[in-house]
Amino acid sequence: MLETKDLTIQFGGHTAVDHVTVDIAEKQLTSIIGPNGAGKTTFFNLLSGQLSPTEGEIYFRGENITSMSTTKRSRLGIGRSFQITNVFPNLTVLENVRLAVQSKRNVRYQMMAHFLHYKKFQEEAYALLEKVLLDKKADTIAANLAHGEKRKLEIAMLLALDSEILLLDEPTAGMALEEVPAIIEVIEHIKARKEQTIVLIEHKMDMIMDLSDEVLVLFHGELLAQGTPEDIIANDIVQSAYLGGMYNERLS
Amino acid sequence: MNLRTIEKSTWVYLAIAFLLFVVPFLVTGRSIQFLIIQIFVFGIFAMSYDLLLGYTGIISFGHVMFFGVGAYSTAVLFDRFEPTIFTFGLAILVSAIIAGVVSFIVGILTLRLKSHFYAMLTLALAGLFLVGAEKWRKVTGGSDGFTFGLPDMLRDSFTLYMLSALSLVLLFFGLRRMTKSPFGKVLVAIRENESRTESLGYQVLHYKVIVSVVSGVVASYSGVLYILSLRFVDTSVFATDLTIDVLLMTIIGGVGTLIGPIIGASLIEFAHHWLSDLSDVHWLFERWIILYGTIFILIVVFFPKGIVGTLADRYIRWRARRTE
Amino acid sequence: GDAEESGAESGETIKIGVLASLTGALEAYGHQTKKGFELGLDYGTDGTMEVAGKKIEVIFEDTETDPKVARQKALTLLEDEDVDFLVGSSSSGDTLAVTPLAEEYEKVMVVEPAAADSITGAEYNDYVFRTARNSSQDAAAAAAAIAGDGVKIATLAPDYAFGRDGVSAFKTAAEDLGAEIIHEEYADAAATDFTANIQKIIDSDPDYLYVVWAGANTPWNQIVDMQVQEKGIKITTGVADRATLPMMAPLVGMDGFTLYYHTLPDNEVNDWLVEKHQEEYDEAPDLFTPGGMSAALAVLEALKQTDGSTDSKELIETMEGMEFATPKGTMTFRPEDHQALQEMYSVTLVESDEHDYPVPELKKVLTPEETAPPIMNGK
Amino acid sequence: MDVLVSLAVNGLATGMLIFLLAAGLTLIFGLMDVLNFAHGGLFIWGAYTGVWAYHMTDSFLLGIGTAIVIGLALGLVTERLIVRPVYGSHVQQILITLGFMLVLQECIKVVFGPDQKVVSPPSYLEGSFVVGDIVFINYRLFIIVIGLVIFFAFYYLFKKTRVGLIVRAGVMNKEMIQSLGINIKLVFMLVFMVGAALAALSGMLHAAYSGVIYAEMGLEFSILAFIVVVIGGMGNFKGSLFAALLVGLTQAFMAYYVPALSLATNMLLMAIVLVFRPQGLFALR
């Protein structure tokens, strides 16, 4: 579905993603793990078009999209959420989501009609907020949300795009313990529908273990391992350089 | 969010618009009409600026170039051809085309620049227009300028008043609709977070260019009206002072409100007029410009978001408190 | 408006609206015009503020050197105040924004002190009379001061209409006198550095350098610093208002011209002006004060001749070819283009005992005929 | 050859003068990110008060001292009353500083009268000398020296101390810098005052250079300063110096070799720089 060939990017002298060749399977949940600075977010940036590679190609359904703009990729069906919260700060939560809905519905250059003419967008946006437990804050200005709430908004906006591929960059970082299950549920639900492909970056191993069909491990920009969650967690390097001692204790 | 409140405000605006058309029957003095026409002209100019500043978050220091294009196209055409209504139509058309092309090019050339750099590049381009107007003296008459004739109809203050009032009202409702359309919502999104807008699948540059062209064409139209009311043109229609004036009007009224810039234009024009008249009242007011400058300072202190912006905020807060 | 009324209680009043830059960059000029105009009325009516049995009322309006404001104020004067005459203004732009209104409202407008040739040239209309000298008269005066057979002249002027017009008029006048313009140099009016321009002038090796300049940042210092005079190039220019004289200290000895300095004209009107001005304002009149006075005297003379009639047709007929006494001697409105022909003064800049700045000393009075500009309104 | 040298020397002097003017704005606009349209007001106040003191005491140095003191004082007032409430909001800055600019400019006329004032350099800096065929103007050499002194002083100051870092950090995130124990308000105020003093100083130096001062010159020259700060790359002295010299030299050479375009020099230069280097010549990073 989404393939990369020798995907590489360098910043100055530093190679952040180093000849990564993977094939992300359709309608599955693939997780990416790796130490901080391994290149996970950068890899996402390459897939979604925020950055363009110094080397290598990206294929989406067999089509070479390496030099396609962010916008085009988004329209093709590659949607993403951001690790550092990235919303429209002075708009309300609802408006944030509505903008995403509007884009999905392809209403882009309509200048004549009033936006309230598109009531459905509003309703759809509201439904999404309910899904991520943010409906109570629908009329709050996004900048005034607590951190965890912004993460939820971020997810709602991604869901609104309803894209074929969802790239989720640490969706639950900073989210309260009691609310993580709700988000996991949302992800599981999408997974169960078997309509969308999900790629997930997380540092929460329990989540990775529970959700993933496949796990990719990035290390210093290189693809170190690829396999089922069980395989990966058993991997020595992953154990020592990523998970560390405490995790071992817990496992044992 | 319901339809009723929005309709209410539309009614209010319509009522005000209606009043505007009644005014010239009551206020017949030509000089006061001239003053009001200036408010309409600069109201239109400021609205076009608000599209950039308020809705798309772009500060331009060169917006006057479109105004000047409108002014010169009109003046030169009237100077060269018979002053007829047909020439007037031609002037609008020509200025819109030139302004459209210029704003398109400027848009493409400059919109990838960030904030200050964009502002300064537009300043430079407007400066080049000014120099061009100075240098191309055969056509423009340079800084001395030239006068020209108008068709009889447009010489009439009343007609000119009605024409500008109608233009203002139509453009206001037109632009208001545009900013409230899905397109307008995307503009606001660009203002708030450009890269995020892109990753939602919107082609940001397209929007910026479109808005730059719309804004440029509207600004050039205000230049057309301006020069009709002045019947004289010189290089001052390209002067940075005008950009600064229109910037002030927009900010004073409240950016991103459309009605704000019109109110800002009225305030500046009237304040200017009255304060400068004060100098006749007492010699103390000979330096009335000090008061004029103080008004700006006070507005920032008491209306940090501009007059309309701040009042709207207060209203929202007041309503929130009442419903609490 | 600043209304000044006399005690006379006769029936009708004649209203005059004066437009001038009373604030902003040209405010010094505006105030000179204003004072001159007031004194002119005083002189012309012997302090009665009455002419042909009618009271005179003046309203001053500030144009702020902005054509839009000028037009707005002119409309106020014409509509609300219903003035009979317009007078003004300090800048050519302001004036041109108003002259069509004079035509439209059929009121006589006396232009003072705006100098652009086009006011009585390409933009001429029948209602416009100008007491101020125009750029071509300046140029003719300048040419008269230095030009002669085989004299090589270079020019330096600001790169906008005023400078370009000034030089081209000068060129015509100087070439008529047999001189040769070997180099024309134009500098940015707002420039701080003139070295490149001066260097080029030096390179062209003229006998004279004629400088047309207006505005605050003058090139004098740099001309001296670049030792232009030491290279055998004589400087000449118009001597402007008193505030600029201190800057010309380095140019002492220069031959030039001026349109007015209070010690130059030798006539009664000027004597009165200097004395009265000294009395009221504790200083001598400045560059444009006599202009203001001339404008007032022109209006009064016209009214005397029409016996108080403000009918424009009549006034225009009267004023065409009208002669009137002014601080600058007798002026005549040329019938063809309504430009007042007037004396100009060829001067030498000398050090002064009274002042710490140099002053112009009369070399020769240039008669109105000598400096008569070409007729440029196609008549 | 002589022409080249002469143009270069004078271009450098003009450039240095522009640099002096832009130095204050480099701090206030470049570093603190305040769109200070009142900068020209500080400039004229420096010029007028400095010249007044110079004429009163006949000491050029006292004139300079007065300009600096007035600059600091006005800087204090401007920062506390005008700029402090609007840090971070360009839109509000434009409005309030423009208003203040008008007030400053008109007050000059109230205090010193509306006429222009004539100034000349002190006798020891007046005049010029000739080497070969080239004329060197003393006051310009003086300007070049002062410009270099100011440049190195500030360059060193910012290199060796944390001030530059603190100001930039404060602009990026005011709360965080306070949480690190820094009284950012005080720092901003002091830096603003220094910027204002530089503006005033350059006003005084410019007065003796051009020989005349008038109230309207403030706005005229501050636009030039904005241009320099922006094409220099916002907020570093190296960039501003380089850009200022570039402007000065280009002006001199254009006026000599391409006089037809000399009116457009500044604007063309700025347009070209920004089209090819959208972040300015010396972007901070």
Added chain:
Amino acid sequence: MSDFLELRHMKANIEQYHILHDITFRVPKGEVTVLLGRNGAGKTTTLRSIMGLNPVVGGSLTFKGESIRNLKPHQIANKGIGYVPEDQGIFYDLTVGENMRVAMKKENGETKARMEWILDLFPDLKKFWNKPGGQLSGGQKQMLAISRAYVNDNELLLIDEPSKGLAPIVVEKVMESIHQMKEQTTIVLVEQNFMMASGIGDRFYIIDDGQTVQSGQMNELKQDGVLLQKYLGIS
């Protein structure tokens, strides 16, 4: 042990909204106190109010027996309180090195030693010393934010969700570092990662809707299934 930091019935506003209604807790010297609670409960606001970044409109706030309620943030910081904000507060255009330099109150042998220790803890920072902070990865930014607070000799550290975005092994290092510092530095921690919170916390407070609703010793909480379920959704 005396109460090092004490909040009593603290009320705080954000703009005109009352966000914190009644926050009461005590932090003994040398302990790690953990604040827990749902998203939007008011944890971050509590830390910000202690730092003086939000107006405290009621109640008392004392540090070492002295009221700090009306002090400015920089004065509070200079009393020896360090803060790691939730959004990391990285100066994006400054390099890692410059970020550290701005944070350093003095440059002497002691801070140099700390610096060594920090760079050992987070070798990534050394590697990217000359890189602008804005270009770091999410986790690296978090490390930088923590390091900036570590570099000074603070008596009290307020840390808002340090584990966010960090790889498990780094979380472990951070925990270790906190253990090491406990001697000289008292810590208030907001943490969603229960593994970390329970690993290093001595005492906990639960905040809900702007009020402290529960408190106790951390080991008690670990045992208390009901409480865990009720407030933290852990079963």
